[in-house]
Every structure is written in C-alpha cells, then in structure tokens.
Amino acid sequence: MSTDEVSRSVETIEFEAEKILEAARNRATEILLKAKEEAGRILSSQLPMDEVKTECERIIHRAREEAGEKIQDSVEKASAIRTDVDKKIEGIVERLASIIIGANSK
Numbered sequence: 153m154s155t156d157e158v159s160r161s162v163e164t165i166e167f168e169a170e171k172i173l174e175a176a177r178n179r180a181t182e183i184l185l186k187a188k189e190e191a192g193r194i195l196s197s198q199l200p201m202d203e204v205k206t207e208c209e210r211i212i213h214r215a216r217e218e219a220g221e222k223i224q225d226s227v228e229k230a231s232a233i234r235t236d237v238d239k240k241i242e243g244i245v246e247r248l249a250s251i252i253i254g255a256n257s258k
Contacts, residue, residue, distance in 0.1 A: 158244050165237045169230035176226035180219030187215035 191208040 155248070158241060162237050162241065165233050169233045172226045172229050173223075176222045179222050183215045183219045183222075184212075187211045 190211050194204050194207050194211075197204075
C-alpha cells in the first residue's frame with residue numbers, strides 16, 4: 153500500500169468520523185428544537201403553571217440526555233475509527249521501513 157493510498161484511506165476514515173459527529177450534532181439540535189416546541193405548546197395551554205414548568209423541565213432534561221447519548225455514541229465511534237487507523241498506519245509504516253532498508257525482498 154503506497155503512502156498516497158494510506159493518506160487517502162486516513163482521509164476517508166476521518167471524513168466518515170466527521171460525518172458521524174455532524175449527524176449526531178444535527179440530531180441533538182433537532183431534539184432540542186422539538187423539546188422547545190413542545191414546551192411552547194405546553195406553555196400556551198391552560199394547564200396550571202407549576203405543572204407546565206415541571207413538564208418543560210422534564211422534556212428538556214430528556215432531550216438533553218438523548219442528545220448527549222447520541223453525541224457520546226458518535227464520539228466513541230469516531231474514536232474507534234481513529235484507533236483503527238492508527239493501528240493500520242503503524243503496520244504500514246513498519247512494512248514500508250522494512251522495504252526501504254531491504255529487510256523485505258518483495
């Protein structure tokens with residue numbers, strides 16, 4: 153595998169990791185927007201204010217938890233991808249070094 157191929161492979165993996173993180177951010181934003189909309193709908197209804205505030209806090213808390221879980225999951229996936237790339241690069245570098253110094257006669 154040439155250094156250009158390794159570079160392209162790493163770039164592809166990094167791009168995929170960024171897409172995963174961006175999707176998680178977008179999903180988190182969607183969740184928070186829905187929570188705000190639902191909170192607004194609840195506030196506009198004729199419920200007692202204590203119930204409304206409690207429900208709003210519950211919805212926002214749930215939305216933040218879900219968004220946090222999605223982001224954490226994406227961060228873990230991106231980390232795993234980066235770790236895999238690091239392992240592959242180590243092997244490739246060792247192979248290239250052995251080829252360059254003549255240890256491998258391929």
